Amino acid sequence: MTLAPTASRPGSLRLLRPLASPLVIVPAVCAVLACLLMTPLTVPIGAFYWDLFIYFDAANRIFSGQVPGLDFFTPVGPLGYWLFALCERLFPSAQPLLLVQWSLLIVTGPLIALVAHDVDRRSRALALALLLPFLVFQILPINVTEYYSYPSVDGFGIYNRQITEILYVLVAALVFARSRRIMLAVIVTTMLALFLIKVTGFFAGGLLCVVALLARRIDLRLSLAAALGFLLVLAGLELWLGVVSAYLGDIAALLALNEESLLPRFLQAASIHFTVFGPLALLMLLLLVLDGRDMVDKAKALFRSPGASSLAALVDRPLVWIAAATFAALFVETQNTGGQGFIFVWPVLLMAWDRRGRIAGTRLGLLAVLIAAASLPYLTEVTARAARAFVGQIKYERLAGDHLGQLGLVSQRSEIMHHAEVMKGIFAAHPETYEAIATAGELPNFTLYNEPDFQLAWLMAVDEAVGAINAFEAEHDVRFGTIMSLNFTNPFPWLLGREAPKGIAIGADPFRAVPDPDAAILSSVEATDLVLYPRCPITDANEKLRDLYAPALEALTKITLSPCWEAYVAPDVAAKLGTKSAAAGPLRPSLAAKP
Known part of the structure; x- marks a missing residue:
């Protein structure tokens, strides 16, 4: 047997x-x-x-x-x-x-x-x-x-x-x-x-x-x-x-x-x-x-x-x-x-x-x-x-967002998620503090970019921007065909089904990976329908990117798109809002993000 x-x-x-x-x-x-x-x-x-x-x-x-x-x-x-x-x-x-x-x-x-x-x-x-x-x-x-x-x-x-x-x-x-x-x-x-x-x-x-x-x-x-x-x-x-x-x-x-x-x-x-x-x-x-x-x-x-x-x-x-x-x-x-x-x-x-x-x-x-x-x-x-990571996330909270698509398939501890939301509100409410830090060539804290709460706050701000763009286009009967972001990455053309301007660097680290723009690139930026500038938070890297492309941005008009985002638009779009040119003086906010 x-x-x-x-x-x-x-x-x-x-x-x-x-x-x-x-x-x-x-x-x-x-x-x-x-x-x-x-x-x-x-x-x-x-x-x-x-x-x-x-x-x-x-x-x-x-x-x-x-x-x-x-x-x-x-x-x-x-x-x-x-x-x-x-x-x-x-x-x-x-x-x-x-x-x-x-x-x-x-x-x-x-x-x-x-x-x-x-x-x-x-x-x-x-x-x-x-x-x-x-x-x-x-x-x-x-x-x-x-x-x-x-x-x-x-x-x-x-x-x-x-x-x-x-x-x-x-x-x-x-x-x-x-x-x-x-x-x-x-x-x-x-x-x-x-x-x-x-x-x-x-x-x-x-x-x-x-x-x-x-x-x-x-x-x-x-x-x-x-x-x-x-x-x-x-x-x-x-x-x-x-x-x-x-x-x-x-x-x-x-x-x-x-x-x-x-x-x-x-x-x-x-x-x-x-x-x-x-x-x-x-x-x-x-x-x-x-x-x-x-x-x-x-x-x-x-x-x-x-x-x-x-x-x-x-x-x-x-x-x-x-x-x-x-x-x-x-x-x-x-x-x-x-x-x-x-x-x-x-x-x-x-x-x-x-x-x-x-x-x-x-x-x-x-x-x-x-x-x-x-x-x-x-x-x-x-x-x-x-x-x-994969066992720990069983108790994690998924990021909420209406406009993030695949980008929103992330989770994190509820406490970190809450902290990111609170900090995003503080970034928007007190821009002068973070602008002063950026002017000094520093970050709000030395390890800002490697902290998940910053990454979550950034995604929340992206979600806010997409909602604000949709609302802006619907209210003013315009459509931004090309979109650029004065930020490390530009997910907005993907999320909105639009195009990015040619010649612009991706992975835009202005200290290591963005060459000085030539005439062709500046012309491409000037012809862009919507150029976004993030303010949650303001950072020295984003300010340096804005300085690099400043000659082209002078031809555009700056508006406030939402609490976390300024934007540069063509003068004909700005004319519908009754705003002044960014080069001519201070600008009033034209639109706040709709809830």
Whole structure:
């Protein structure tokens, strides 16, 4: 009686084994995520959440025929915006942070499935050890560093998350893939994606590809084929849209705006990520001790008989790969902190364990401890914060709003929600206080933008503005076809079904990402039907944006649209209100927001 169940176990395991195949897991995960995107879920709003709304500004411009980089200035490349716009068409009711986070699976999903499948032919355990951590980081919209203590998600660092997730796939292929076709497909696609999302990631990926070439993980023929494929796609995009040259021009403009030494940024990145950088440094020291004698022998052999084989024998070892991946991770973080920095070091750590050879005893224990210390902190940080956020929001209150659409699919503690509403009223009632703070070049508090109560108050103000615009148009029989906001992001064309003026930067940080406007841009601003200026609160950044575009605004008329918003309109619209020109003197309020 006891033999039958025992005998049936191996058969049951054989039946379950195909379900653990990467070619099954990845499509199944994508199908589940697609179902979730069909549901209007909410997420607990977190630090710098308004970074997310840049994607709506970009998508609205793309839908109206504008090309990123060509028709509007972008802080990064166009691919992330294109992916979001495509997914927005497919899932128009989706929670936007989940939508932008999961849109990258269009690129990374098939590639990681192919790499893991290639590895799976040799070792199922190794394939899953590569695949499962990747899926955790790809699915969860959580950064590895925390900027706010209450449970919440991260709507910022999205570009950085995307490039590190792509780099994870590239490193996994360079280290573990054996199929030349898979290797070629991964290198071409990931390097294109890195270039078209954020060029910092492209340089990091290039460094790792050079290491792979020196280590003979890829040969010269495959490298040339990958380079040719990469250049052909870019040439096609340039001939079709002219987007590549425009993107390179944007990069040059951003470099001119951010002329700082890299060394302090490397030190900053190392300190921020010391949780994993410290163990990585110790691990490299351990590997140097364990492998140093052989490295010296291989270096001598290379000196005596230079050649590709002897160079590969020196380069293709865990110490070199870990050093290259660590440097690449630091370089990525020098350009913008936040995201999932260092996650793509995991495949080379896995390689170090897989190639441990005859190491045993205390040395093996040290190796295991340091690999765990360098890999587990961020994995546990992301999963723990995500669990805390999605469980914690069970008792959270959803943001109320009549005009926010998908932007309003957020929640937060009722006390924070109430505080945001109270502060919005104070911002509107006492503008002189916040104007004085802005004039001094300061914020009301040093961490204003990373606090969810500010993000909520800003969304409440956006809701107020949309209602006020609708009321204004109905009362005065006008329609604003183009809308601009003198603010970091401009969601109003999206929310109202209008267009944004051409040439204007999205993600408008005037201190880092808005070049001085030329005559064409000033002309575009002057021709804009409605230019909004936020007053809840007044900030130095918004005042600097207004100063940048002041020559064009002088031709428009300033009105008070609502307690939280001033606006600049064409003189013919102002004539219907009987208001004076903004350049001629003080203006009386023309309209208050209707309840």
